[in-house]
Amino acid sequence: MQFTKKALNLDPAGETNRIVEFLQQSVRRSMRRSGGVVGISGGIDSAIVLALAVRAFGPQKVVAVMMPDKDSDPISEKLARELAASYGVEPILEDITDALEGFDCYRRRDDAIRRVFPQYDAAKGYKAKIVLPQDLLEAGTLNVFSVAIIAPDGREETRPLPPREMLEIVAASNLKQRSRMSTLYFHAEARQYAVIGTANKNEHGQGFFVKYGDGGADIQPIAHLFKTQIYQLARYLGVIEGIQKRTPTTDTYSAPCDQQEFFYRLPFETLDLLWCALDHNVPIGEVAKVMGLSEIQVQRAFDDITRKQRTTEFLRLQPPMMEAPKAVST
Amino acid sequence: MTNKTDTQQIEQPIREFIANNLLYSPDGFAYPDDASFLRESIVDSLGVVELVEFVQKNFRVKVSQHDVTPDNFDSVAKLAAFVRRKQADNAQG
Numbered sequence: 001m002q003f004t005k006k007a008l009n010l011d012p013a014g015e016t017n018r019i020v021e022f023l024q025q026s027v028r029r030s031m032r033r034s035g036g037v038v039g040i041s042g043g044i045d046s047a048i049v050l051a052l053a054v055r056a057f058g059p060q061k062v063v064a065v066m067m068p069d070k071d072s073d074p075i076s077e078k079l080a081r082e083l084a085a086s087y088g089v090e091p092i093l094e095d096i097t098d099a100l101e102g103f104d105c106y107r108r109r110d111d112a113i114r115r116v117f118p119q120y121d122a123a124k125g126y127k128a129k130i131v132l133p134q135d136l137l138e139a140g141t142l143n144v145f146s147v148a149i150i151a152p153d154g155r156e157e158t159r160p161l162p163p164r165e166m167l168e169i170v171a172a173s174n175l176k177q178r179s180r181m182s183t184l185y186f187h188a189e190a191r192q193y194a195v196i197g198t199a200n201k202n203e204h205g206q207g208f209f210v211k212y213g214d215g216g217a218d219i220q221p222i223a224h225l226f227k228t229q230i231y232q233l234a235r236y237l238g239v240i241e242g243i244q245k246r247t248p249t250t251d252t253y254s255a256p257c258d259q260q261e262f263f264y265r266l267p268f269e270t271l272d273l274l275w276c277a278l279d280h281n282v283p284i285g286e287v288a289k290v291m292g293l294s295e296i297q298v299q300r301a302f303d304d305i306t307r308k309q310r311t312t313e314f315l316r317l318q319p320p321m322m323e324a325p326k327a328v329s330t
Numbered sequence: 331m332t333n334k335t336d337t338q339q340i341e342q343p344i345r346e347f348i349a350n351n352l353l354y355s356p357d358g359f360a361y362p363d364d365a366s367f368l369r370e371s372i373v374d375s376l377g378v379v380e381l382v383e384f385v386q387k388n389f390r391v392k393v394s395q396h397d398v399t400p401d402n403f404d405s406v407a408k409l410a411a412f413v414r415r416k417q418a419d420n421a422q423g
Contacts (some may be wrong), residue, residue, distance in 0.1 A: 133395055142368075142398045143375040144382065160395065163380045303368070303400065311374035 003282040003290055008272055010229050012236030016052065019221050023056035026219050027194045033218075035061030036196040037188040039180055040083060040091065042066075042076035044234055044243055045222065046198040047083050051237040052221060053196055059088035063187050067180045070097045070106075071254045079242050086240055092187065096179045103179070109172035112165040117149050117157065122254065125152035129253040130161070130169065132265055143265075143307070173253070177213025185216075194218040202227050202271070206305065207312020215315065226272040266301065274301045340389070340410045347384050348406075352377045363406040378403060385409065391416035 001007065027033050036053045040046045053062045064084045068077050077093070084091035100106060106122070113120045113128050120126045127150045133141045145166055148158040161169070181195075188195045197217025199209050204223040209215040222230060227248070234244050248268075266274075270291070277287040277298075284302070288295045345359035352373055353359070367373035373381060381403060382393050391413060397403075402412040 141395060142378050142400065142403060144379055144395060144398045145375075146395070160382070161379065162383055163376060166376065166379055307368050307375075310368075310371055 001280045001282065003277055003280070003286055005273065005290060007276050008226055008228055010225075010232055012233050015225075015229075015233060016055070016236060019052050020056045023052060023196070023219065023221055027056070027196075031194050031218060033188075033192055033194040035063070035191065035193040036219075037063045037065060037184050037191075037193050038196050039184050039198065039214075040064045040066055040080040041198075042073075042079035042083070042243065043246070043248060044227075044230055044239065045200050045203075046080075047239045047243045048230055048233050048237055049196055049198045049222060050083065050089065051087055051234075051239060054087045054089065061193070062087075062089055063191065063193065064089045064091040065094055065184060065187055066091050067094045067096050067183055069095065069100055069176060073249070075246075079240070079246065082240050083243060086238070094183050096176065096183065099179045099183075100175060103175045105172050105175040109169050112168035112172070113147055113149070115165055116147050116159050116161065119151075120149050126150065127254040130166075131158065143304070174210045174213055177210035178216075181213050181216040188218075196221060197223070199223050200225055200227055200230050202268070202275075204316070205275075206308040207315045209315065211315045226275065227268040228272045265304065271301070271305075274298065275305050278302050278305055337410075340413050341406055343388055344384075344406050344409055347381075347388070348372065348377075351380060351384075359406070361406075363410075365406075366400075366404050368400065368404055373403075381409070385413060389413045389417065391420065 023036070027036060035057045038046060038050045038053055040050055050062065050064055064080070066077055066080045068074075081091055110120065110122055110128075117128075120128060122128075129148050129150075130145050131148055132143055132145060145161045146158045147161050147165070147169070148156055150156045184195045187193070195217045197214070197220040199215065199217075199220055200222050201224055203209050204215075204220065222233075225233070231244065273291060274287065284295050284298050287293075288298045291298070341363060345363075348367075349355045349357075349359040361370060361372065365372065367377070378398065382398060385391060386393050393416075397412070401408060403409055
């Protein structure tokens with residue numbers, strides 16, 4: 001391919017038609033479902049999926065569900081409501097806090113955080129988040145998570161996460177995405193609709209999703225699109241400005257945490273182009289020249305993308321099954 | 331140059347830790363010491379965290395976030411060299 005900074009530019013009208021047809025074909029003809037359920041978070045990905053679903057099925061056949069919990073930023077619900085209204089859909093509010101209390105999600109997570117920071121106390125106003133080092137291009141450090149807490153007076157402190165605590169925090173937090181998936185399937189099954197997933201290529205390919213959580217859906221209509229392409233479609237589909245301008249956030253931890261610091265380690269404009277180059281085997285020297293980076297920086301980014309793809313393969317695997325046993329003649 | 335005893339004290343515990351805790355391998359560590367953990371999918375991101383904790387506890391060296399690079403943590407040989415450098419720094423400091 002001819003690699004330029006415009007390598008990811010797409011024809012938004014053509015791509016929209018292609019996805020709408022894919023949704024109609026898959027949901028109506030293959031799944032025999034008449035509409036779709038979309039979880040809307042106030043973020044850009046679910047916004048364009050809602051817009052595409054409305055084009056595919058009409059607003060009367062699309063259910064938009066908002067599923068905040070007590071850690072969610074209130075702006076998320078406000079934006080989700082505005083978004084739904086802009087496409088003529090009446091959103092349903094399902095606060096999942098009580099469900100998560102039932103799963104003991106917050107206590108399990110906070111106990112693990114307290115083993116790293118004994119002073120951490122959510123009831124006193126402490127907030128927490130999980131972050132990766134932000135020096136990928138400069139130092140090429142590996143993906144070792146740290147936990148950061150923000151005290152009520154605003155002071156922030158970060159410490160490396162030991163393996164046991166990391167696993168417990170992630171496992172507890174994943175209860176959120178799995179509760180949301182269950183809620184979406186309730187609304188879908190009650191209407192014979194399909195659950196329409198909102199994962200983009202960055203999330204799906206690098207494993208930034210929860211297996212059987214936000215990864216649990218009947219169809220993934222934007223999993224082939226880079227985040228920067230999602231923004232191109234959002235402009236074409238008229239997604240409200242408040243969502244187009246919002247920094248992508250995890251909205252999972254109590255402290256504000258954008259997706260770059262939590263997982264991707266690079267701005268999407270850089271990451272997406274580098275990944276596109278890697279996908280198309282563009283020589284490193286050419287990539288470095290086009291992007292104004294050194295070859296070693298490009299190599300570090302390629303290594304990080306490849307590592308994340310490889311180490312999250314398990315998330316994308318279907319459960320292995322065995323063949324039927326051979327008959328024996330007795 | 332490292333002698334056999336020294337190798338047994340550093341490389342061998344690393345191999346055993348990876349075989350038992352990351353690969354769940356009953357056959358030990360079946361890779362050469364220069365095999366890339368990341369390219370060979372021997373260690374994933376959680377595995378790196380476990381390796382950091384193992385190195386700190388087992389060899390009594392302090393590992394900072396900036397130390398956790400492929401240059402130091404991508405093979406048995408690289409990790410052992412890193413441990414030796416850290417131990418030498420400790421001995422001098």
